[in-house]
Amino acid sequence: MNDTPPLIGDDAPLVLREDRDGVATLTLNRPQARNALSVGLMGALQAELDTIHQDSTVRAVVLAGAGPAFCAGHDLKEMRANPDRAAYESLFVQCSKLMLTVSRIRQPVIAKVHGIATAAGCQLVATCDLAYCADTARFATPGVNIGLFCSTPMVALSRAVGRKAAMEMLLLGDLIGAEEAVRIGLVNRAVPADRLDAVVTEAAGKIAAKSPLTLAIGKEAFYRQIELDVEEAYAYAARVMTENMLARDAEEGIDAFLQKRPPVWCGQ
Known part of the structure; x- marks a missing residue:
């Protein structure tokens, strides 16, 4: 309340x-x-x-x-x-x-x-x-x-x-x-x-607590793909994931997961 x-x-x-x-x-x-x-x-x-x-x-x-x-x-x-x-x-x-x-x-x-x-x-x-x-x-x-x-x-x-x-x-x-x-x-x-x-x-x-860059990428992608047909949605999502993988926060998040430590986000 x-x-x-x-x-x-x-x-x-x-x-x-x-x-x-x-x-x-x-x-x-x-x-x-x-x-x-x-x-x-x-x-x-x-x-x-x-x-x-x-x-x-x-x-x-x-x-x-x-x-x-x-x-x-x-x-x-x-x-x-x-x-x-x-x-x-x-x-x-x-x-x-x-x-x-x-x-x-x-x-x-x-x-x-x-x-x-x-x-x-x-x-x-x-x-x-x-x-x-x-x-x-x-x-x-x-x-x-x-x-x-x-x-x-x-x-x-x-x-x-x-x-x-x-x-x-x-x-x-x-x-x-x-x-x-x-x-x-x-x-x-x-x-x-x-x-x-x-x-x-x-x-x-x-x-x-999540990466602000990842949140922004994901939110935009969600609303864009939902209006596409399935084939177009997968093609679009694949491009988004490729760009996301090249981000510093993705590198940091994956490395932190593999090293069993908390990630430190930079928003890039």
Whole structure:
């Protein structure tokens, strides 16, 4: 759970950042709005991720939410306040860029979900490289219930879970529990709420102990090969492994393994 009281008020940052032991934790900080993805919040998160991508000291990123929810999706009040085609187009382009950034920054990104994650909030969970949730967390793509099909969340959801499971969530719009989210592959594990911080910290710590170069190579390769057919994927992966073998960190890691000592990464 998030035990740290959120900073609330007009002057409070929309995204809180804490760095520790190579892990940057970014906390969505609109608890009064269930961390709905306003234009401002998406902009603040985009800026943090862009900065982290260039920061070689950060090995892993954790996304969390302040208050009772992880993220309730787009800010519907903000959207309805400006019912203009250009504004809607700009909003969804901004959101798509944000989701692509989560996938494309060099560091693995972990979603830590303690409460509801709905619509674009569910999209954010599906987009993250790993996701852990409290056993009380719930997930939904409920846009169909209000006449707005979750088309952009569908992109991430349909790539994270099976086709039938994705369509059931999209067509019914029902909340699903943590156990079901694990079963369909939306999240990696569901744990008791009082264990969530420890589980995420452990996973992020293990990632942060790896070669940052290897993590960046692997993450980029994963998302590129998954969109290729099998023959093209193997050809691409073979090229990636060849380049990886020529890296100093690969040489160090293999030598350390053969010599039965801990590796010392240089990030090259």
